[in-house]
Amino acid sequence: xxxxxxxxxxxxxxxxxxxxxxxxxxxxxxxxxxxxxxxxxxxxxxxxxxxxxxxxxxxxxxxxxxxxxxxxxxxxxxxxxxxxxxxxxxxxxxxxxxxxxxxxxxxxxxxxxxxxxxxxxxxxxxxxxxxxxxxx
Numbered sequence: 538x539x540x541x542x543x544x545x546x547x548x549x550x551x552x553x554x555x556x557x558x559x560x561x562x563x564x565x566x567x568x569x570x571x572x573x574x575x576x577x578x579x580x581x582x583x584x585x586x587x588x589x590x591x592x593x594x595x596x597x598x599x600x601x602x603x604x605x606x607x608x609x610x611x612x613x614x615x616x617x618x619x620x621x622x623x624x625x626x627x628x629x630x631x632x633x634x635x636x637x638x639x640x641x642x643x644x645x646x647x648x649x650x651x652x653x654x655x656x657x658x659x660x661x662x663x664x665x666x667x668x669x670x671x672x673x
Contacts, residue, residue: 543571543663546587548578548607549599555579558597558627561650567660581605588614593622595663597646600628600637608633611640623662 545562547555555577564573576593578584587593596614598607611624623643627650628634637645643662646655 541571542574543594544576544592545573545659546576546578546584546593546596548584548596548602548610550579550602551599552577552579554599554601554627557648557650558599558646558655561646561652561655562597562659563652563656566656566663570660570663581610584610584614588618588622591620594666595623595625595659597625597627597659598642600626600633608636608640608642611637611642615641623666625659625662 547558549555549558559575559577562573566573576587578587584596584598588596598611600607602610607626611626614621614624625644625646626637626640626642627646627648628637629648631647634645634647643665644658646658
């Protein structure tokens with residue numbers, strides 16, 4: 538039996554931003570982690586339904602998304618979802634990192650995305666989230 542793949546939700550109103558995030562992080566951000574399956578969301582309703590349903594191991598939100606950005610959405614999810622998955626926020630400027638901190642994001646990616654840094658950041662957040670399996 539193979540290990541379950543991880544579901545990563547990528548939110549942006551722009552398809553090219555979602556594509557850039559998926560390409561930077563890759564299908565296997567680290568050798569010790571399961572393969573990643575991406576769920577792309579262009580709107581808030583899709584993000585809320587996926588996260589609410591517990592279908593997501595990690596969400597990557599575009600801080601620049603319109604009309605509602607990933608920074609405000611992150612803060613909303615962290616306050617409203619009891620078992621909220623880890624969230625990574627992508628921002629355009631290093632100076633916007635403080636906003637991501639305010640949003641309670643687990644990590645921040647800064648554009649232009651460096652594939653090595655993006656994969657490493659996502660892998661670190663996924664590792665921190667992983668729960669050991671106990672044989673019962």
